[in-house]
Amino acid sequence: MSKLGLVFDNRYLHHSISRPSSENPDRVRSLYLRLQQNGNKSFQRIQPREASSDEISMAHSPFYVEQLREHAVKPDPYSYDRDTYLMEDSLPTARLAAGGCFCLADQIMAGELDYGFALVRPPGHHATGGRGMGFCIFNNIALTAEYLRTRHGLSRILILDFDIHHANGTQEIFYDTKEVLVCSIHQKGLFPFTGFPEETGSEAGQGYTINIPVHPQFGDPEYTYLLGRVLQGVVEQYLPQFILVSAGFDAHVDDSISGTLLSTGWYGQITHILRRHAADSCADRLLYVMEGGYNPRALEDSVLSTIDAMVQKDFTRPGIFPASRAEKILQGHPMHRYWAL
Numbered sequence: 001m002s003k004l005g006l007v008f009d010n011r012y013l014h015h016s017i018s019r020p021s022s023e024n025p026d027r028v029r030s031l032y033l034r035l036q037q038n039g040n041k042s043f044q045r046i047q048p049r050e051a052s053s054d055e056i057s058m059a060h061s062p063f064y065v066e067q068l069r070e071h072a073v074k075p076d077p078y079s080y081d082r083d084t085y086l087m088e089d090s091l092p093t094a095r096l097a098a099g100g101c102f103c104l105a106d107q108i109m110a111g112e113l114d115y116g117f118a119l120v121r122p123p124g125h126h127a128t129g130g131r132g133m134g135f136c137i138f139n140n141i142a143l144t145a146e147y148l149r150t151r152h153g154l155s156r157i158l159i160l161d162f163d164i165h166h167a168n169g170t171q172e173i174f175y176d177t178k179e180v181l182v183c184s185i186h187q188k189g190l191f192p193f194t195g196f197p198e199e200t201g202s203e204a205g206q207g208y209t210i211n212i213p214v215h216p217q218f219g220d221p222e223y224t225y226l227l228g229r230v231l232q233g234v235v236e237q238y239l240p241q242f243i244l245v246s247a248g249f250d251a252h253v254d255d256s257i258s259g260t261l262l263s264t265g266w267y268g269q270i271t272h273i274l275r276r277h278a279a280d281s282c283a284d285r286l287l288y289v290m291e292g293g294y295n296p297r298a299l300e301d302s303v304l305s306t307i308d309a310m311v312q313k314d315f316t317r318p319g320i321f322p323a324s325r326a327e328k329i330l331q332g333h334p335m336h337r338y339w340a341l
């Protein structure tokens with residue numbers, strides 16, 4: 001059985017606001033309980049720590065960090081936008097989210113774990129270097145990539161983001177470097193309304209940003225085909241030293257925030273594909289960081305499907321989704337005439 005480390009902690013429930021928000025502690029409450037009760041202990045539970053201000057500054061401007069610190073001591077909630085709030089416990093919770101990812105990254109680099117899954121909140125992939133947005137305060141995955149660059153000396157890190165929303169913050173932070181390749185698959189026309197195929201990076205990072213906008217109504221076969229095709233080329237040519245995954249579960253068919261149709265089982269399938277790539281390119285180093293997912297039941301089942309796929313002894317090697325079959329699916333798809341990669 002592979003060695004899987006999970007980070008989850010009841011302190012991640014402390015970031016909360018009294019008014020209704022789809023990003024709330026109830027997203028993960030039942031999932032945490034289920035993992036705590038897990039009898040067969042197929043994973044190792046890893047204790048998180050808070051990221052320091054120096055570590056947060058690896059991806060965020062000192063001005064932004066200072067601004068957060070000032071607002072955190074004020075009695076009233078502070079909102080960056082309609083979705084992104086900052087309450088009394090938000091700052092330590094956000095630090096704990098980033099720090100939890102670092103703990104897993106360290107253990108994977110030390111060979112103590114094969115895979116990691118940071119079941120943290122608040123999510124991070126919309127946060128840019130200078131501001132929070134879209135439920136995100138610190139960009140957990142970007143900070144983890146920076147941590148791997150600076151603390152572990154890596155220079156080719158692949159970030160795959162399959163959350164239904166574009167990874168605008170992660171893209172912005174790494175837009176002009178080739179040391180982190182950011183690949184985002186997301187639904188067209190949703191918040192934050194960026195992530196066009198033409199956005200491919202700049203300067204030394206030209207070609208190291210890949211955006212795959214998809215139409216609503218896309219489901220398992222289309223996703224598997226597109227990601228299979230893109231990842232095969234990326235992994236062969238880029239040879240990542242570490243694969244990070246911004247794992248959002250809001251493209252699930254039962255998540256009302258999106259129109260896409262991914263099944264619970266798809267999250268297991270993509271995990272098998274990513275395990276194969278991690279085995280081929282980077283000694284199994286694979287770390288998932290949770291992003292969105294707003295139907296708690298779908299989120300819980302999809303996370304468990306992912307964990308199952310991570311711990312199965314003999315993972316299947318599904319290879320590329322057969323092109324002939326996929327072409328047929330895409331051609332026969334009602335949205336095909338709009339489709340262009």
Ligand SMILES: [Zn+2]
Pocket residue numbers: 163164165248250291292293
């Ligand atoms: Zn999302």
